[in-house]
Amino acid sequence: MGIVFGFLAGLLFGVGLIVAGMSDPAKVLNFLDVFGSFDPSLAFVMGGAAITTFVGYRLVWLREKPLLFSDFQIPRRSDIDSDLVIGAAAFGVGWGIGGFCPGPAWTALPLSAPGTLVFLPAMLAGMALATVMKDRKTGLASSS
Template identity: 55%
Template sequence: MKILAGYLAGLLFGLGLAISGMTDPARVIGFLDVAGAWDPTLIFVLGGAVVTTFIGYRLVWRRQMPLFESRFQLPTRRDLDSRLLGGAALFGIGWGLSGYCPGPGVASLPEPSWPLAAFIMTLLLGWWLARRLSSAH
């Protein structure tokens, strides 16, 4: 059931990205182009995500435990270190340059393109590098 729930959540997320047009990197780049032809679409998608998350967390925290686990597992670290800040900066730079982030990139796989292939290759390289660096510590 846990795998099925994860699959259905991912499918719903991907459908939401496709329906909202967020799999189109031009929309993201248009949102970041505040001095040019600004496209505010992403603000509405992010606003919808914030409202959904706000309501969802209120409902989830009323439960004694998650549906498919024995307890809630929350992050315990609260500090900001160079690895977190560096990773966030790289993510933001990559998102701004390509218009893709991991969710929309994967959701765009049915319509392949060279920019998408370049994004997926760098995503996999970054994932591999992060795992390699984390095992070194």
Template identity: 65%
Template sequence: MRNFMSLSAGMVFGIGLIVSGMADPAKVLNFLDILGPWDPSLAFVMGGASVTAFIGYHLIWRRERPVMGSEFDLPDNAAIDAPLLTGAAIFGIGWGLGGFCPGPAWTSLLLGSSGILVFLPAMLVGIVLAGFVKTFPSIASKGA
């Protein structure tokens, strides 16, 4: 049942990306290009997502435990440190250069979007390398 719910949530997310046009990297890049053909529609998508998340979190925190689990899985680390800022910068640079972030990248693969055959393998290599660096504390601490 948990896998079905995860699949369903992913499908709703993917459909939302397609309907909102966020699976199109040109739309994202036009939002980021404030001096060119600026397209504010991504701001409306983010605003709608923020309102939806606010309402969802407000409702879910009234529960003692999640519907599909025994306890809420919350992060232990709340520090704004070098690894967090580095990861955010890498994410932002990749998003700005390619017009994709992970969710829309997978959706665009199914839509046959141009450029995805370069972006998606590069993203997967980055994920593997990040996992590799994280498993070796000596390498990870040199970057911090």
């Protein structure tokens, strides 16, 4: 049952990204171009997402446990390390250059948005490279 609800949530999220214009890299790049052809409309998308998240979390935390799992899956780490900073910088640079972040890139694929067929393979290659590097780093740390 969790898979069905996961699929439906992902479908709703994807449709929301398309309706909001996030699958159009030109719209995203115009939002990031503060000194050029700035388009502030995505600020409303972010504001709506922030409000929805704020309210949603308040409602979810009223529950003793989630509907489909035995407990809440809450990240335990709160430290900021070099891996986090480098990953966030790579994400931001990729988003700024390509006009996509991972979710909207997938929604843009069936829409044939320009650059999608370049961005997605590059993103997947970067994710694979990051995994290999992390595994190597973990392997080196455990052998010392």
